[in-house]
Amino acid sequence: MTTQEPLLRVRNLRTHFTSKLGVAKAVDGVSFDVFPGETLGLVGESGSGKSVTCLSVVRLVPQPSGRIVEGEVLLGGKDLLTLSDNEMRDIRGSRVAYITQDPLTSLDPLFRVGNQVGEPMLAHGRANRKDVRGKVVDMLRRVRIPAPEIRATQFPHEMSGGMRQRVVAALALGCRPELLIADEPTTALDVTVQAQILRLLRDLQEESGLSMILVTHDFGIVARACDRVAVMYAGRIVEISPVTDIFERPAHPYTIGLMASVPKIGIKSEHMPSIEGQPPDVRRIPPGCPFAPRCTARQDRCTVEYPPTIKLRDQHEVACWAVDPVTGVPAGVAVAE
Amino acid sequence: MVRYIGLRLGLAVVTVFGISIVVFSLARLSGDVTATLIPPETAGNPEQYERLKKDLGLDKSYPEQYVIWVGNMMQGDFGDSITFRESTLSLYFDKFPYTIRLAAAAFVLAVLIGIPIGVTTALRPNSLWDRVASVVALLGQASPSFFVAILLIFFLSVKLGWLPTSGPGGWKNYVMPAMSLSLFSIAALARLTRSAMLEVLDRDHIKLARLNGFSERSIIWRHALKNASIPILTLASLQFVFFISGSVVIETIFAWPGIGQLSIQAIRSRDYPMVQTIVLLTSSLVVLITLAVDLLYAWVDPRIRYGS
Numbered sequence: 115m116t117t118q119e120p121l122l123r124v125r126n127l128r129t130h131f132t133s134k135l136g137v138a139k140a141v142d143g144v145s146f147d148v149f150p151g152e153t154l155g156l157v158g159e160s161g162s163g164k165s166v167t168c169l170s171v172v173r174l175v176p177q178p179s180g181r182i183v184e185g186e187v188l189l190g191g192k193d194l195l196t197l198s199d200n201e202m203r204d205i206r207g208s209r210v211a212y213i214t215q216d217p218l219t220s221l222d223p224l225f226r227v228g229n230q231v232g233e234p235m236l237a238h239g240r241a242n243r244k245d246v247r248g249k250v251v252d253m254l255r256r257v258r259i260p261a262p263e264i265r266a267t268q269f270p271h272e273m274s275g276g277m278r279q280r281v282v283a284a285l286a287l288g289c290r291p292e293l294l295i296a297d298e299p300t301t302a303l304d305v306t307v308q309a310q311i312l313r314l315l316r317d318l319q320e321e322s323g324l325s326m327i328l329v330t331h332d333f334g335i336v337a338r339a340c341d342r343v344a345v346m347y348a349g350r351i352v353e354i355s356p357v358t359d360i361f362e363r364p365a366h367p368y369t370i371g372l373m374a375s376v377p378k379i380g381i382k383s384e385h386m387p388s389i390e391g392q393p394p395d396v397r398r399i400p401p402g403c404p405f406a407p408r409c410t411a412r413q414d415r416c417t418v419e420y421p422p423t424i425k426l427r428d429q430h431e432v433a434c435w436a437v438d439p440v441t442g443v444p445a446g447v448a449v450a451e
Numbered sequence: 452m453v454r455y456i457g458l459r460l461g462l463a464v465v466t467v468f469g470i471s472i473v474v475f476s477l478a479r480l481s482g483d484v485t486a487t488l489i490p491p492e493t494a495g496n497p498e499q500y501e502r503l504k505k506d507l508g509l510d511k512s513y514p515e516q517y518v519i520w521v522g523n524m525m526q527g528d529f530g531d532s533i534t535f536r537e538s539t540l541s542l543y544f545d546k547f548p549y550t551i552r553l554a555a556a557a558f559v560l561a562v563l564i565g566i567p568i569g570v571t572t573a574l575r576p577n578s579l580w581d582r583v584a585s586v587v588a589l590l591g592q593a594s595p596s597f598f599v600a601i602l603l604i605f606f607l608s609v610k611l612g613w614l615p616t617s618g619p620g621g622w623k624n625y626v627m628p629a630m631s632l633s634l635f636s637i638a639a640l641a642r643l644t645r646s647a648m649l650e651v652l653d654r655d656h657i658k659l660a661r662l663n664g665f666s667e668r669s670i671i672w673r674h675a676l677k678n679a680s681i682p683i684l685t686l687a688s689l690q691f692v693f694f695i696s697g698s699v700v701i702e703t704i705f706a707w708p709g710i711g712q713l714s715i716q717a718i719r720s721r722d723y724p725m726v727q728t729i730v731l732l733t734s735s736l737v738v739l740i741t742l743a744v745d746l747l748y749a750w751v752d753p754r755i756r757y758g759s
Contacts, residue, residue, distance in 0.1 A: 174661055207664025214662065219655040224677050224752055234663045269753045286663055 119191075120147035121292055121325045122171070127185035129163075129170045136397040140166040140180075142349035148293065153319065153326040155340035155357070157333065157372070159393050163349040164329045168295045171327075172210055173202050189293070207234040210293045211286035216302040217279035221270040228254075228266030231285045240289045253284040256321075258314060276307035283314065290322060297329045312339050333376050337361065342429065345369050348394050348404035355430035365432040367411045367447045403435070411436040411446040452756050455749055463742045470734045475517050477730075478723045485509055487721045488533065520727075530724035532717070539728035542713065549619055550702070550709035554694035556629035561636035561690055566683065568637070569644020570676060576649060584641065591638030600631035600704045617706035628705045632698060636690040643686050647679035654678070680751055688744040692737045 129141040141163045148154050156164045169175050170182050173194060187194040189209065194202065206212070211234075214220045222230055232250045235241035241249045247266070254262035257280040270278055279299065286294060296315065300308040316339060319326060328339055336343050336357060344354040345366065353366040364370045371389040391408040394400060400407065406416040413435050421435045426442040436444040478484070485504045504510045508519060523530065529540040568588070572581040607627060608616040614623050651657065652675050660670050695710070702711035710729060717725035749755045 172662060174658075203664050203667070205664070206662060212659070212662035214655060214659050216655055220659040222656040222660070222674050222678065223754060225674070233660070233665050233669065237664055237666050237669070271754050282659065285659075 118149050121150045121190060122148040122327075123186070123188040124167075124171065125186040125188070127167065127170055127187065128183045129166050129175055130181060130183050131176075131179045132181070133179055138396045139349050139399060140396055141170060142399070144185075144346075144349070144351055146344050146351060146354060148325050148327060150292075150325055151319070151323045152341040153328055153339060155336040155343035156327060156329045156346060157331060157336055157343055158346035159331065159372075161393055161396065162346040163396075164346055165297055167346070168212075168297055168327060168329060171295065172206050172212065174206075204238065207286070207291070208238040208240070208289040209291050210295065211289070211291040213279075213282050213286050213294065213296040213299045215298045217275050217282055218302065220282055221278055221285075223270055225269075226266070227268055227270060227273070227281050231266070231281060231288060234285060235288045238289050249288070250284075253288050254281070256287075256318070257281070257284045259284070274307075275303050276310060279303060279307075279311050280314065283311075283318070287318060287322075287324075291324065293325045293327070294319075295327045295329075298331075299328070300335065301330075301332075308335075315339065333373055345372065348399055349396055350404070350433070352405065352434065353430075353432045355426075355432075356428075359427060359430050363430075363442060365426060365430070365437045365442050365444055366434050367409050367436060367444055368405050370444070370447055371408075403433075409436075411444050452749065455756060456746065459742055459745045463738050466738050467735050470738070471521060471731060472517075474727050474730045474734070475520065478727050479513065484721065484723050529728045532725045533722045534716070534720045534725070535722075539725050542725065543710070543728055543732055546708060546710050546713045549707060550695060550698060550711065553625065553628055553632065553698060553702075553707060553709060554691060556625045557633035557636070557694045558687075558691050560629055560633040561640055562687060564633075565637040565640030566644050566676075568641040569683075570648055570671065572641070573645045573648035573652060574671065581645075585645075588638040588641050591634045592642070594634065596631050596635060597700050597704060599634050600627065600701060603627045603631055604704075617704075619707060624705075628698075628701050628707060631704075632694055632701050633690075636687075636693070639690070640683065640686060644679065644683055647682050648675055651675045651678045677751060681748060684744055684747055684751070688740055692740055695736060696733050 124147070125145050127141055127144045128139070131138040131140055144163070144167055146154065156167065158164050166175065166180070170185075171187050171194070173182065175182060182195060185195065189205070194205065197205070221227065228247070228250045231253055232241060232246040235249055236243075236246055250266055251262045254265055259265050259277065259280050265273070265277075265281075270281070273281065282299075294315075299315070300311050303311060312335065315326065315328075318324065328335070330336060340357050342354065342356050343360055344351045345360075345368065346352070347368050353360070353364070353369050355365075360369065361373075364373055368389070374387045375389060389408055394404050394407070400417065402415070402417040402419055403409070403421055406412050409416065411434075416435050421433045423431050423433045424437065424439045425431050426437070426439070430442070432442075434444060436446060438445065485500060485507065489500060489503065501510075508516060511519070520530070527540070529538065529543075531537060532539050532542055535542060568584050572578075572584045575581055604616050604627065607614045614626055618624060652671075657670060657675055660674060665674070698707075698709065699711035699715060701707065702709045703715065706712075710733065714726065714729050716722070717729060
């Protein structure tokens with residue numbers, strides 16, 4: 115994979131929100147690549163900038179307060195940030211598709227499911243009035259919906275949550291996009307359905323060679339569904355690594371804390387381990403590393419200067435002063451037990 | 452769906468029945484009808500009083516009167532007008548076309564102007580266009596229709612001489628009555644549409660549509676407007692009802708020979724059979740419109756169809 119050209123290359127992306135209370139730097143200098151056929155996980159607490167990063171990629175940051183102030187978003191070598199609005203709309207749904215969190219609210223309750231699934235195909239000229247019906251049914255079959263001819267004529271309220279998320283997947287993938295952004299696609303579903311949807315996304319990816327960005331706050335999902343993972347904190351990527359490597363040798367104190375706070379089956383503990391303190395207000399990010407106030411491995415320079423990104427091993431990068439660049443081990447991390 | 456329609460129809464019939472009781476009672480609660488019909492010179496003549504009472508059937512008990520009235524109506528006899536000596540039903544339907552045409556004109560204006568204003572202002576809240584429209588809408592809702600009517604007559608007829616001041620005729624005669632009748636509704640519809648659209652445009656399914664490249668026209672005019680349409684339908688139907696039943700003032704100002712004028716004449720001359728017919732038929736029309744809107748709701752929102 116390393117030798118391949120990335121499908122998506124994001125460089126130094128900054129997205130800020132301006133309000134009366136000040137400028138919120140929701141995304142503040144994010145760079146990452148997504149290679150063809152791989153799944154990149156984007157992990158972090160609420161408000162760490164995962165969703166805003168994804169919305170910036172398709173240029174649909176909430177208006178009028180949000181604005182992409184800097185950066186490059188290269189899709190197949192072309193910078194999306196320089197496209198006109200019309201050119202950008204043509205990319206959405208055809209080359210980059212999107213799945214949102216809550217399948218119960220993300221379909222229009224007043225339109226038949228089949229009409230909604232067909233709409234991106236019609237909008238992007240992948241189907242016409244005559245053949246759209248057949249293509250919709252094919253698509254519903256591809257996302258493993260039983261009796262797709264009947265389901266196509268139903269309304270969203272006649273379906274379960276898992277079924278609706280399959281419909282959303284069909285809607286998003288109808289134009290055979292190269293990149294799928296899935297923003298917490300399973301958070302609103304119960305655990306067994308979660309597993310089904312993740313497996314479905316995996317299968318679809320294998321069938322079509324699709325690349326995926328999977329936003330989640332759940333390391334369990336990362337382990338199951340991702341090839342690489344980027345950990346975000348206060349609008350920046352603090353660590354990015356292949357999944358196997360980050361589980362074996364996490365380097366950033368924040369990553370270590372985040373993994374430690376996942377409850378483990380079979381291990382009884384008096385209290386849930388967690389990271390002390392709160393993420394910073396993105397309107398008032400302190401100088402230096404924003405994680406420093408909560409960090410157990412804090413050094414003096416952490417509150418002065420943001421650490422540079424260091425390459426540890428193959429594709430494993432971290433931004434932390436405490437990490438030894440040679441061994442990749444952070445000095446002085448205490449994990450609450 | 453069949454159950455839903457059946458239920459609504461049943462409710463409509465019950466409502467019309469209830470209205471007939473109210474109309475009947477109101478006509479008799481307003482005082483002794485016979486006494487008010489007798490000229491003052493002959494007021495001292497008890498014989499004439501009794502004869503008139505008997506002629507009108509008012510000497511019978513109230514339940515009897517009611518049953519006779521309803522029974523006659525079932526056979527198409529709504530009673531004769533006292534002043535015009537003619538069937539109240541045919542009088543009503545002579546005047547009805549004028550009122551319904553004016554109401555339709557006002558309704559078309561309200562919908563074709565009010566809803567687009569509401570949609571376009573919701574797309575760019577706090578823009579210049581939004582601010583201008585909201586001030587105009589506020590003025591529109593605050594101006595009494597008779598005042599607007601007089602201003603229009605003054606400028607468009609008296610000063611500029613563009614439009615006729617009164618009476619029915621060609622399309623020019625509709626302009627001012629329809630405008631003054633609908634100004635309030637244009638403003639009300641624009642404001643309601645704006646707030647309903649703002650709420651809908653923020654929903655997840657609209658976001659998903661944008662994220663997957665649905666055309667902007669489809670997002671706004673198909674998905675968002677349809678989702679915002681339930682409150683809009685409700686208000687629009689109420690406005691239509693208001694155009695039919697509430698055009699009394701406007702019909703008087705523009706000498707429009709509709710139901711409004713007919714009711715004023717009937718009330719002035721204590722023509723109670725006429726009043727009863729007007730109120731009963733107009734109310735029934737309102738019930739019919741409400742029924743139609745209930746069915747429209749179910750057509751727009753499938754969840755209503757299958758829900759209880």
